[in-house]
Amino acid sequence: QVQLVESGGGSVQSGGSLRLSCEVSGDAASASYMGWFRQSPGKEREGVAAIGRDGSTAYPDSVKGRFTISQDDAKNTLYLQMDSLKPEDTAMYHCAALRPSGGMTPVRALSAMTSRLFASWGQGTQVTVSS
Secondary structure: OEEEEEEOOEEEEOOOOEEEEEEEEEOHHHOOEEEEEEEOOOOOOEEEEEEEOOOOEEOOOOOOOOEEEEEEHHHOEEEEEEOOOOHHHOEEEEEEEEOOOOOOOHHHHHHHOOOOOOEEEOOOEEEEEEO
């Protein structure tokens, strides 16, 4: 089992930046991919960043060029740097650890992380962007 605790959310004006952190503990070595997804009321979950053990990354078009995922293995921490934030980025952001699954790629991980069938989740941290 892997445990995930997010922090770093808050309120920011449009155009601003935030950095989210996710402390990873437990059986972190079992995760094939790590990532972040978001959910806001009335909308489906959306994977916004994924990173593989080899450092390969993937982002959806909605955040590409604005969000950057990274990890510090020494600190067992996953990060999401969010720049040029927009009001539509307002959501609860969750850290996810994907269980090993055949044929997984960073792009597929963006979708898989939104299902508990494939990933463990943290409780989330709220991000609110005002115009």
